[in-house]
Amino acid sequence: ELLGTNRSVVFFGHRGFLGFRSLYLDEYRDRLFIGGKDMLYSLLLDRASTDVKEIYWPPLPGQTEECFRKGKDPGTDCANYIRVLHPYNRTHLLACGTGAFHPVCAFIYVGPRGEHTFSLNPAYVETGRGRCPHEPSRAFTSTVIGGELYAGLTADFLGRDPGIFRSTGTRSALRTEVDQRLLHDPKFVATHLIPDNDDQDNDKAYFFFTEKVVEADSKELAIVSRVARVCVNDAGGQRVLVNKWSTFNKARLVCSVPGPGGIDTHFDELEDVFLLRTKDRKNPEIYALFSTVSHVFQGSAVCVYRMADIREVFNGPFAHRDSPHHQWSAYEGKVPYPRPGVCPSKTTNQPRRQYGTTKDFPDEVLHFIRSHPLMYKPVYPRHRRPLLVKKDLPHRLHQLVVDRVEVEDGQQDVLFLGTDAGLVLKVVVLQKTSSTTAEEVILEELQVFKVPVPITQMEISVKRQMLYVGSSLGVAQVRLHRCETYGMACAECCLARDPYCTWDGTACTHYQPSGKRRHRRQDIHHGNPAHQCLDQNLTVDDFENIEEKVLYGAENNSTFLECVPRSPQASVQWFVQRPPDEQRDEVKTDERILQTEQGLLFRQLHPRDAGTYYCKTLEHGFTQTV
Structure with a gap:
């Protein structure tokens, strides 16, 4: 149906099987880069299906056979799935692949803006261990900050060495210690650079993941969601934590619905994170998609977090317990200076004590952070409740993208939710002005792929008003709206309640904040055509063209x-x-x-x-x- 209305274009790869794993939307070059099975693709956004360049990048000779001998599936495991695809500098991307369980990395030449070049020099392929997972599908996250790759992944063949790694730059590589207090069977979801203030020395990389915990009163493992952070200028310790993170802290992310008798329903399985960037670079809004891990109740929720609340938790008390059999409590002893977790910067320097690098931090600071990585207080979402709850759906929600749209009476956030059945839900949540309650409106259900296949990545181009949707089958380019499908009358356009659309006096069209206001009719909150359309063609009946x-x-x-x-x-x-x-x-x-x-x-x-x-x-x- 989407293809029939020219709303979407799907790229399947030239051999009909993409084996999609990664996507990088480059709005500066107007190109879309796709990583698949043994292949890299470069597409021009204006001519997505015509001018395609590709790089064939199979595993090195002998590695496919070795992967097969070690018991891996030759059809699904023993290939080079491209899982890392990031801009590195003005002319190159950094790409890494699984390499048939021998991870490899290379720089891809993409040329300056305006050129459509795409090449890989095999002489400069290097190991990808600690940068790219061995497995094609294991949860993993990465980003490039200042020419260095920050990655959360499991770094060994057997999948038993999880860590947060930094590599690729001129500085020595860093990683988390192998310690279950830091990371216990994590599933990495997202990582982002978020500055603390205008001093670049305070920049931090935030990691979002789930991990397993054992509470004192239970022997069973429970899943919790976390946000962790490290300083970008972390250099490890001098005698303690050598080549290990010396600023790693983590806190629990809570997304729950208040229940009767004070018993909350928790959504503990973090699925996806979307940073809604605002004019203030230091304070993006963090949208997170969760699902339940309960067998009794199946559901998903979207919670929104403010950076001020996250920073407050990291600046608050550390969690402490004397042994795994004790309950957690707030640490009440003396916290060493500089405070564990802070970055060496102007704020940590004192006249007699200069800390130019983490290697200058006293050993007691590093011993403390090693034994107290967890913050005592959890991070709660805005309004202490989810923005959206979906339960008893026929499919699971996996991916989340948010667009803040200008509307007649301000701004409205539109959520695009990708499912495990090839479907994208387009949803708005309307806050009631009189109370804390909200109304959820499903604007559209877009069946992007004919086959019910899980959607594994989504990227949005606000500039082009496009959504890019990735699955193992292919990558689809979908228009964010088609206002003309809402009919030929003011009432139908108004009842649609689509923030992208408005009645302009003659048709339902894309809302332009700078457009003529005289005939413009839009009512997202109430969808009341009787009030909005009295002076317009109210219904189709007025046209006498009912089919x-x-x-x-x-x-x-x-x-x-x-x-x-x-x-x-x-x-x-x-x-x-x-x-x-x-x-x-x-x-x-x-x-x-x-x-x-x-x-x-x-x-x-x-x-x-x-x-x-x-x-x-x-x-x-x-x-x-x-």
Whole structure:
């Protein structure tokens, strides 16, 4: 359906099997870079399916056979899946692949802006250990900061050495210690550079992941979500924590729904994180998608976190317990100076004590952070509750992208949620001005891939008003909106409640904040066409162009009257006018006449069923014939 309306373009790779693993949207060069199985692709965003360049990058000779001998699957494991794809400098990308369980990295020449060049020099391929996972599908995250790769991954063949690593630059490599107090069977989700203030020496890399914990009163492992951070200028310790992170701290991320008797429903499995950048680089809004790990209750939630709340937790008390059998408490002893976890900068320097690097930190600071990596207080979301909760869905939510859209009365955040069935949900959450409650509106359900395949990555281009959706099958380019599909009348456009769309006096079109205001009609919060469209063509009825269909049916046979409302929020009522009567009666449904989402099904026709049937939609107290 999306392909039919020219709303999407899908790239499957030239051999028909992409084996998609990574995506980098380069808006500076207007190019899309894709990493797949043994292949790298470069697509021009304006001509996504025509001018494609590719690099064939298989494992080194002998490595496929060795991978097979070690018991791995030759069809799915023993290939070079490109999992790292980042801009490195003005002319090169950094790319790393699994290399048939021998991770490899290389710099890809992409040329200056305006050139469509794409090449890899095999002479400069180097090991990817500590930069790229061995496995094609194990959870992993990475980013490049200042010419260095920061990665959260499992770094060995057997999958038993998880860590947060820094490599590739001129400084010596760093990693977390092998210690379950730091990382216990983590699943890495995202990593981002977020500055603390205008002093670059205070820049920190934040990692979002889940890990397993054993509480004192339970022997079972529980999953919790975490945010951790390290200083970008961390150089490790001089005698303690040599070539190890000396500023690593972590805190729990809570996303829960308050329940009866003070028992909350927790969403503990972090699935995805999206940073909504604002004008203030230091304070992006952090949108996080969670799912439950309970067998009793299946659901997903989106929580929004503020950087001020995250920093407050990291500046708060450290967690402490005397042994694994004790409960956690706030550490009340003396905390050494400089405070463990801070970066060496102007703020840590004192006249008699200069700390130009973490190697200058006293040993007691490093011993303390080694034994107290966890903060005592958790990070709570905005309003201490989720923005959105979805339960009992037929599919799981895996990916999240957010777009802040200018609307008639301010701004509105639109959420795009990718599922494990090739579907993208386009959702707005409308805060009620009078209370803390909110209304969730599913604007569209976009079936991006014909086959129900998990969506594994999504990127948004606000500049191009496009969503890029990746799955193992291929990468789709999908328009964020198609306002013209909302019909030919003011009421239909208004009832859609799509922040991207407005009625401009003659058609439903893309909202432009700078456009003419005179005929513009948009009502995201209430969707009230009676109020908005009084001076406009209110409904399709005014055009007298309601589609009429003549259907013939044989007695005792079945027949179907189709009627699908444009808005997912509308309820449908059927009326019938039987000659010679003028009045319209509501259709009574029973075992013989069934009302479905697609229309009205007559399982067995009777002669008295003949007549003119009207399909009417009701939404926000507004009725129209469709």
